[in-house]
Amino acid sequence: MRKAVQSHATEFALIAVIAVISLFLSFATDRFFSLGNAFDLLNTSSVNIIFAVGLLVVLIAGGIDISFAVAASVVQYVAALMLGWMGGGGWISGLLIAGALGVLLGAVNAFLIHKFRIISIVATIATFNIYFGLLMFFTRGVSIYNLPDWLTSRVILFEHEMADGSWIEITLPVLVMLICVVATWVFITRTTTGRQLYAFGDNPEGARRFGINIGAMQFIAFGWLGLMAGIGGLIQAHYAQEVVPNALYGRELDVLAAVVLGGARLGGGKGSVLGCVLGVLLISITQNGLNLAGVSPYAFKMIVGAIILVAITLSNTSIEKLLPFMRHEEGRK
């Protein structure tokens, strides 16, 4: 157990912070601590978690991506138009189109970074502006409301009425999110390619000397994020029941903060799927709780910022310093 706490310090710190905040919120509001609210949280966080696990892969490979959220907007818009031309489509064709478009946009980033040796933050700030500029230019900012019926109708996979009359629901976004999370976990911890990504992010020169294909690593990392951005984009359109060109604008920084909060290192080689999911949940829980507590939405950002600072400080400080019994354990070795 102690070994587990040491090797997963970030995850445990996040769980502790989430527990403290949940405890506080369950006293401060009467609705927070209910199953219904917990499932609401899961439903609303799904898109961000899908984005986050995608971004995690890029961070592990030593890169960063600012453009994925607007790329997801581009995917939404183009996918909606293409589905219109096709005469409707369905979930399968929708996910395939969105995923493929996302991979394509991710590959553009990888191409710029690998071929022209542009550092990833600069390359993706550029594509962020290009993608968003193109989208606003061609759409003139006009939203799409007449989406196919299958995309806008809610898909409830499980529902149950609680004794108090509230409903708990698991909707399609949650299922898609779970698949993305598990797939990413299997990919980065259980496949050779995933481990190569870690190695590449940890020590690029070392990876190169082993003959790891550096270009392939970039395309795989940004391609994976592109795939997640595409899927997340489609799910967000489903959830919002409309495609608004600037709906996801600004989401990239929220997701980035959550992923870094989850222990991923800017610079590569470090990060876990669990930490990443906890990072998103911590921020969602805080916002949800503040909302229920009737705090002004204008104060959200400020409080979320403070919580990010506290959680990051906690997870950076070695756990031994916080828990005296751990120090004892170290000393005995």
Next chain:
Amino acid sequence: MTGRESAKSGQKPLLSLRNINMTFGGVRALKDVSFDVLPGEVHCLAGENGSGKSTLIKIITGVYRPQDGAVIEFDGQTYSHMSPVTAQNSGIQVIWQDLALFPEMTVAENIAFQTLLGRWPRFVNYNAMREKAVKALARLDVTLDVDRPLKDYAIAQRQIVAIARALVGEAKLVFMDEPTASLTQSETDHLLDIVRTLSASGVAVVFVSHRLAEVLEISSRLTVLRDGALVGAYSTEGMTQSRITELMTGKTFDQTVRARNVNANPVVLEVEALSRPGQFEDISFAVRRGETLGITGLLGAGRTELALSLFGMLKPRSGTVKLEGKPVHFSSNRDAIAAGIAYLSEDRLSLGLIQPQSIADNLVISSLDKIISGGLLSDSRKRDLVAQWIADLGVKIGLQTDAISTLSGGNQQRIAIAKWLATDPKLLILDAPTVGVDVGARAGIFDIVAKLAETGLAIILISDEVPEVYFNADRVLHMAKGRVVDQFLPAACSLAEIEAAVYA
């Protein structure tokens, strides 16, 4: 080692290189080099920086492709050039100086890293990796927790992990590039034992090291390169350090004891009962004007911590420091610099110089107040100051605006010294000033040190290479486990006496 050499002289080489030529942008890096390694031997590749050692290693491991006409024979196969994949598959492994390890990954993953390679994705078999790692470590007689991330281990253990990784690759020939550069004496001894174990199990080891004592201790044969050309291959039997230096540089160096008597000079620095528990205890000594005080001892003896305390970067717990008779308390190194103390750090490459910046900017960084004119930094004053120091110290440079990284180790060290001299110090602390500096250029650095002492500067020279302090200091303090255990006067004792005490 003596018997082994004669037994092997009739053996067919494991690796044999002929006609190796290599040119980089019009500069010939290797000229017609030949190189043989016998099966299971420990062979040293010696040469100054830029002599072509790393280029040769990179050709053998397939990183570079030599010019046409090259013949590479390894283990019965003939190649015109290698590729990294053929080299690895046929049993050639390199342990790079920077180790090329992955600190965030586990020890097992680092050791069995090759099982993670391959063009197509597969599922990772962690149990098989763990088994391979444990087996490789067992061959080296080492136990590590293979499930811990590598970053939990110190550099000496990481070195062992890198060697274990080479074993997993079924190595027949292992290159080690400066493997002992950052190890303490006991860690080095352990590493040399491991090299012997490897060699005894039939793996040939090519050892590259600047530490000639080590080279003589471990290897049975020696190949020397100079300016990209082969000087020759020799048996280490009967070879001496000074003979190797001669072969490497093509020059002879007479080392004479430079010690002078400076007891009549006034005291500059006086340290009394200085302690910082856990690092050094009860240190007392004095340094006079024009004196060079040597401090030697093994890595971890507390030398650098003592120097950092004198320089205001660490706080001593108790004791007093007097500068020209007045007690001083530094709360930061800015205070120490203002009081006239300069400290040339041990780790010049990462701490002492700012590599991408220009020579001029590096030189003036600690004395910006001297080049201010009318409240702003003056370029012409900077140029004059830099030109003066470059002339004084005989640094060979292209332009003042060239990046410092374009200079050789020896010239970089001169700039680092000039940087501190420009602050007009009373006391100059040199911490391992020849690390990464070629044998040939070391003499030049010590000529400068001697000249500075002549002008009345007090100098503390810290080095773990006993000959350096013996030949260049007026007085030598021996530190061990945080205490000054002995004092030697080079003028009145032999090098062997001090070495015996330090390495005992």
